[in-house]
Amino acid sequence: MPILDRPENMERITTPDLANKYIEEQIADIKEQVGDKKVLLALSGGVDSSVVAALLIKAIGSQLVCVHVNHGLLRKGEPEQVIKVFKEELGANLIYVDAVDRFLDKLAGVTDPEQKRHIIGNEFIEVFAEEARKLEGIEFLAQGTIWPDILESEAGIKAHHNAGGLPEDLAFELVEPVRILFKDEVRVVGTQLGLPDSMVWRQPFPGPGLGVRCPGAITRDRLEAVRESDAILREEFAKNGLEGKVWQYFTVVPDFKSTGITDGKRTFDWPCIIRAINTTDVVEVTVEHLAPEFIDHLVKRITSEVPGINRVLFDYTPKPPATVEYE
Numbered sequence: 318m319p320i321l322d323r324p325e326n327m328e329r330i331t332t333p334d335l336a337n338k339y340i341e342e343q344i345a346d347i348k349e350q351v352g353d354k355k356v357l358l359a360l361s362g363g364v365d366s367s368v369v370a371a372l373l374i375k376a377i378g379s380q381l382v383c384v385h386v387n388h389g390l391l392r393k394g395e396p397e398q399v400i401k402v403f404k405e406e407l408g409a410n411l412i413y414v415d416a417v418d419r420f421l422d423k424l425a426g427v428t429d430p431e432q433k434r435h436i437i438g439n440e441f442i443e444v445f446a447e448e449a450r451k452l453e454g455i456e457f458l459a460q461g462t463i464w465p466d467i468l469e470s471e472a473g474i475k476a477h478h479n480a481g482g483l484p485e486d487l488a489f490e491l492v493e494p495v496r497i498l499f500k501d502e503v504r505v506v507g508t509q510l511g512l513p514d515s516m517v518w519r520q521p522f523p524g525p526g527l528g529v530r531c532p533g534a535i536t537r538d539r540l541e542a543v544r545e546s547d548a549i550l551r552e553e554f555a556k557n558g559l560e561g562k563v564w565q566y567f568t569v570v571p572d573f574k575s576t577g578i579t580d581g582k583r584t585f586d587w588p589c590i591i592r593a594i595n596t597t598d599v600v601e602v603t604v605e606h607l608a609p610e611f612i613d614h615l616v617k618r619i620t621s622e623v624p625g626i627n628r629v630l631f632d633y634t635p636k637p638p639a640t641v642e643y644e
C-alpha cells in the first residue's frame with residue numbers, strides 16, 4: 318500500500334537517480350493499489366497534477382482518464398499545451414471539456430471577489446462531476462496533493478482540497494503519488510518523467526485563474542486584455558533570462574478607464590498593471606525592481622499590441638500590506 322506520511326529520514330529528492338528510484342517505487346505502488354481498475358484525474362496543467370498524470374500514464378497507461386476543464390480563465394496557450402504534451406506526446410486518455418461559455422455566463426455581472434471564487438470553484442466541481450458520471454468503471458481519483466498541503470491542513474492554516482469536494486455518489490478511493498513530496502522534489506520527478514521545463518517550472522497560478530486578475534465583473538474583452546498582456550509579459554521575462562528567477566509575475570486589468578491618445582486621436586481605455594514579486598513562503602513578499610529600459614519596452618509592447626489598453630502601471634507594493642493577487 319502507498320505510504321501516507323513522509324518518513325522522517327527520507328532523503329530529499331534532488332538528483333535524477335533519486336527521482337528515478339522514487340518513480341519506480343511509485344509505479345509499483347500504483348499498480349498494486351489500482352490493479353486493472355480505472356483512475357480519474359482532473360488535469361489542470363499545473364505542476365502537481367501534470368506530474369501525477371505523467372506518473373500514472375507510466376504505471377497504468379490508458380486505465381488513467383484525464384479530464385482537462387477549460388474554464389476560460391487559463392493563460393494563453395495553456396489548454397493547447399496540455400493537449401499537446403499529454404494527448405499527443407504521452408498518449409494519454411484525455412477528455413478536453415470546453416466550459417468557457419458556461420463559466421463566463423455564470424460570472425457575468427458578478428463583482429464580489431469571494432462570490433466570483435465561489436462560482437468558479439463550484440462550477441468546476443460540477444463540470445468535473447458531470448464528466449465523471451459519464452464514465453463507467455472508475456474506482457479511483459488521483460490527486461496532486463503534496464506534503465506541504467498535508468502539513469498546512471494539519472496546522473489549520475488552510476483546508477486541504479481533498480477529493481476536490483466531489484458529491485457523495487462519486488466517493489472514489491484516492492491515489493496520491495506525490496503526497497509525500499515537497500514542491501522542489503515534484504519538479505525533479507517531473508523533469509525525470511520527461512515533462513517540458515515550461516510545465517515543470519511554471520510559476521504559481523491561482524485556481525480561479527485570470528478571474529482574480531480581472532477585478533470586478535469579468536467581461537470577455539477585459540479578460541482577453543489580461544490574457545494577451547500576461548502572454549507578452551511571460552514572453553519578455555523568458556527572453557530576458559528572468560523566467561525562474563523572479564518568483565511570480567503577471568498583469569491585472571482593472572475595471573476603470575482613462576483618457577489617452579493614439580495616432581492623434583483620443584482614446585478611453587483600461588490601464589494594465591504589472592506585478593512582479595519575490596518570496597520564499599508567500600507570507601511576506603518583496604517587489605522585483607525591473608530595469609527601467611525593460612519596463613519601457615514592456616509599456617511599448619503592451620500599449621501597442623493589446624486592444625483596450627492605453628496605459629501601463631507598475632505595482633510597487635510588498636506583502637503586507639498588499640496581497641499578491643488583487644482579489
Ligand code: XMP
Nearest residue numbers: 521522523524525565599636640641642643
Ligand atoms: P495572495 O494573493 O494570497 O497569494 O497573497 C499568495 C499566493 O497564492 C496564490 N493564490 C492562489 N493559489 N488558489 C491557488 O491555488 C487560489 O485561490 C489562490 N489565490 C492566490 C497567488 O498566486 C500567490 O502565489
